[in-house]
Amino acid sequence: MKDALELILLRVSQSADIDKGELSIASRLIINSVCEGLAITRAGIWLYDETQSLIICKLLIDKGNDLDDESLKLSRKDFPHYFEALDTERSIAADDAHTHPATFEFTDVYLRPLSISSMLDVPIRHRGKMIGIICCEHQGAPRQWLGDEIVFAASLADLYGRAVSAKERADYEAQLLKANQTLEQNVQERTQELEITLSTLKTAQEKLVESEKMAALGNLVAGIAHEVNTPLGIALTSVSNCQEELKAINRDFESQSLTEQGFKDFTHVCAEGLHLAESSLSRAAQLIQDFKRTSADQTTMEVEEFDLDEYIPRICNPLKPMLRKENIELTLDITPHLRIETCPGIIAQLLTNLISNSQRHAFGDGVDNKQNTVNVECKRVETGIQLNVKDNGRGIPKDLQRKVFEPFFTTAREQGGTGLGLNILYNLVTQKLRGDVSLSSEVNKGTCISVLIPNYCVS
Ligand SMILES: Nc1ncnc2c1ncn2[C@@H]1O[C@H](COP(=O)(O)OP(=O)(O)OP(=O)(O)O)[C@@H](O)[C@H]1O
Ligand SMILES: [Mg+2]
Numbered sequence: 133m134k135d136a137l138e139l140i141l142l143r144v145s146q147s148a149d150i151d152k153g154e155l156s157i158a159s160r161l162i163i164n165s166v167c168e169g170l171a172i173t174r175a176g177i178w179l180y181d182e183t184q185s186l187i188i189c190k191l192l193i194d195k196g197n198d199l200d201d202e203s204l205k206l207s208r209k210d211f212p213h214y215f216e217a218l219d220t221e222r223s224i225a226a227d228d229a230h231t232h233p234a235t236f237e238f239t240d241v242y243l244r245p246l247s248i249s250s251m252l253d254v255p256i257r258h259r260g261k262m263i264g265i266i267c268c269e270h271q272g273a274p275r276q277w278l279g280d281e282i283v284f285a286a287s288l289a290d291l292y293g294r295a296v297s298a299k300e301r302a303d304y305e306a307q308l309l310k311a312n313q314t315l316e317q318n319v320q321e322r323t324q325e326l327e328i329t330l331s332t333l334k335t336a337q338e339k340l341v342e343s344e345k346m347a348a349l350g351n352l353v354a355g356i357a358h359e360v361n362t363p364l365g366i367a368l369t370s371v372s373n374c375q376e377e378l379k380a381i382n383r384d385f386e387s388q389s390l391t392e393q394g395f396k397d398f399t400h401v402c403a404e405g406l407h408l409a410e411s412s413l414s415r416a417a418q419l420i421q422d423f424k425r426t427s428a429d430q431t432t433m434e435v436e437e438f439d440l441d442e443y444i445p446r447i448c449n450p451l452k453p454m455l456r457k458e459n460i461e462l463t464l465d466i467t468p469h470l471r472i473e474t475c476p477g478i479i480a481q482l483l484t485n486l487i488s489n490s491q492r493h494a495f496g497d498g499v500d501n502k503q504n505t506v507n508v509e510c511k512r513v514e515t516g517i518q519l520n521v522k523d524n525g526r527g528i529p530k531d532l533q534r535k536v537f538e539p540f541f542t543t544a545r546e547q548g549g550t551g552l553g554l555n556i557l558y559n560l561v562t563q564k565l566r567g568d569v570s571l572s573s574e575v576n577k578g579t580c581i582s583v584l585i586p587n588y589c590v591s
Contacts, residue, residue, distance in 0.1 A: 137284040140169045153299030159191045162266070162288050162295075165194065169284050170252070172270050177256070177292065178206070179264030185209070185265060187218075195550055201564060211237045223286055224253040225277040249274040254286040257366045258296045266292065271550060288584060296569055350496065355540035359419050359550060370409040374402050422552050434477065440470040440510050440517065447480050450506055450568035455506070460491060465509040478560050479519075483508065485553050486521035486581055494525020494579060516567065516587045522580035527574040536571070554581075561585075 144150070144165050149157040159177055166175045166421070176192035176199075189204035208215040217224050217234030226232030229251040230239045250270040255262045266289045359387070381398045384390040444466050455462050490506045509520040528536060535541045537558045542551030561567045565585050573579040 133278055133305055137169050137280060140165050141284065141287050144288060150291055150295045151298050153302040155295055155297060155299050158295040162192055163193045166266060166285055166288055170268055170281055172268055174269040174271060178267055183507050213237055221255050223282050225282055226251040227276045228274050247271045252277050252285055254289045256289045256292050258293045322456055323441050352539055356423055360416050363415040367409040367412035369584055370405040374405040377401050420549060435473060435475050437473040438476055440472055441466040441468050443476060444508060444510055447483050455491060458491065460495060460504040461507055463505060463507045465507060467511045470510060470512065478564060482557055482583055485557050489527060489553060490523035494523040519583045519584045520580055522578060524578040527575040527577055527579055529575055533573060
């Protein structure tokens, strides 16, 4: 190829506008370069429409003037030979355009009026497909297109294809950027919404916890009030009864109608009344004492290192004769050499509490005539030491199983139960030992309460 053509090609291929996809600048550069290299005054870019039945002029430069007229269109119908030649996707080098089989159809309508004698059409390809042509038109005397010139024009058409690819890429990038921005904005909006929802939820949760706490406190107060009110009421009635008796005897004394028998009756009634008042007040005081114990802090917490396999029998064995009288067999199952560092007072309290619960609640009327048993098991597990107290009694119905740990829940109020036993146990284990309590029970099969004492020492 001639040096001059190579230089032009080099210049165009180095243009940043080609690779930036600046199509309109690139088009002008390419067409002006074609005109310069081929020494022609008229050239244009024509692209197929979607159906390839039309080619539409995208840019036409004539004697340096940019005609830029998209209304110029050629249709397959009007110029079938020309389109047939295009379909081969090869360059059309028509030295004599008036007679060339691909271009003769333009003679009257186009070539003659514009004094065009020779035409050179080179294909523009994009992604391997022909999308149009660069059309080079020579005016004046016919010329013969040289091989170098054809290659030169074809190379410029390839550069146009490169610009189209770059434009496509730039469009995709812009779309992607926009999509990213929209996405980011969406994420931001959603995050904000979520944050608001979360904070609303937190407030609602706090309110709920607060109202649960208030409800629990209310229940507790109602429970204490109910429990303590009964013995206080009895004490109050007894005392006021005694006061009435005192007034009556005073009256009799002053009116000198007090008989010996009357005085004896008075002392008898008063003694009974005061006794009832005293026992009721004791009961009330005991209840308050019990209630204070529900707070785990009230229990003495002296920590010692000791062997459970020695300590547990010391607590349990003395209970055996009493239980045997009620036809309950107490068995122990303790792993030997089970050393622990904890508060023995708590262990004793747990055991007596649970065994007395089995004795009081598990057996009695309506239970089969089988051997009643309570088994105390103590063993090492991965997370600490597990203490199980298990009976084969009547069990606890499913719907009550959660309630038994609540303060004042008892099914034995008439027998003097306060419903504080398991609540105290639960508080001691979870707060003092930092352990866990679980219950498994099946009606008519029995109940097992498991206490897990973690490996670390009590706080
Ligand atoms: N081993 C068991 N078998 C069947 N029911 C049980 C057993 N242990 C506890 N319960 C049920 O759980 C309830 C609550 O027990 P908890 O020890 O808290 O109170 P209580 O024994 O009724 O009264 P107290 O405060 O005197 O201990 C009992 O009233 C009983 O209904
Ligand atoms: Mg109890």
